[in-house]
Amino acid sequence: KNQVEQSPQSLIILEGKNCTLQCNYTVSPFSNLRWYKQDTGRGPVSLTIMTFSENTKSNGRYTATLDADTKQSSLHITASQLSDSASYICVVRAYGNNRLAFGKGNQVVVIP
């Protein structure tokens, strides 16, 4: 079973609307959690990073939350734009090593 599960697998939203992506993980001990945006055919680009003590982190229209007790994170996209169409990947790092656990990504399609 994957250590990082994301939902929904894919979604379509209208331009200007908001959406929330979910990430559940089992990685332990926990070091940090990142959300990446991956455009089709491109490498991942970091959006936010949160450590154990951080509950929320914003980067422009992207807001990530973290509940380290329940091992859940979310990424909220506000006022979506066509350029937000991408895969959003939740990545969790275990404490003490460089190993990263990747989710399969949430595929977001923004339509006009």
Add this chain to the structure above:
Amino acid sequence: GAVVSQHPSWVICKSGTSVKIECRSLDFQATTMFWYRQFPKQSLMLMATSNEGSKATYEQGVEKDKFLINHASLTLSTLTVTSAHPEDSSFYICSAVSVPMEETQYFGPGTRLLVL
């Protein structure tokens, strides 16, 4: 942020040939580089960890003789897919860190490999 480049961005080759993919850190020295493979709608899967000047560490199930990794300098790592087969067709992504155990891995833009 730090910039990592890959070359080529895409490659098409015949079955049985070898393909070399380069990963370069453009504005920092990368002590460690990672090679990932990503199939459509799947997670990035770590293939190997490459440390400058030493042998790469391969993940379980990854054939080291098929996926040759060389990290000869602090700014360049290469992945050579030897005797490529259609099932090797995938998206190959590298990442780099400037110091061991650094928090941030900087990802390259990826290389799309299609083996006919």
